[in-house]
Amino acid sequence: IYHGSASGINTKPTQILEGTTPYFGYSIAGDMDLDRNSYPDVAVGSLSDTVTIFRSRPVINIQKTLTVTPNRIDLRQKMPSCGAPSGICLKVKACFEYTAKPTGYNPSLTIVGTLEAEKERRKSGLSSRVQFRNPGSEPKYT
Structure with missing residues (x-):
């Protein structure tokens, strides 16, 4: 399937339909809603x-937003109540929202993700400067 543009048909296919029957693709018909969705x-x-x-x-x-509070870190200002050895804590909030087409399509979704901090630093063998409150959720690199 090729998409068109103002300058003509794009030469790179957007989707390839494959079949096993002889002469598959001899005819094609579209613009029919056979399953009424x-x-x-x-x-x-x-x-x-x-x-x-x-x-x-x-x-x-899916639209996503990631909010970090506070948005600036003052390393001289300690927060003993946060419980971290450094005395500095951040709150990270991840929000997800989705839109669907058609608008009547409204399934219940489960989103699974991983929140990582200093991934490249740890891959390089350097110690992390970040600790998660639940250490079991922090990925390990070997």
């Missing part, structure tokens, strides 16, 4: 009396 499906035919249906699925876009 508000997305156009594609039917690809061959000379062997076989049609393959490629159904389109909803698209989910």
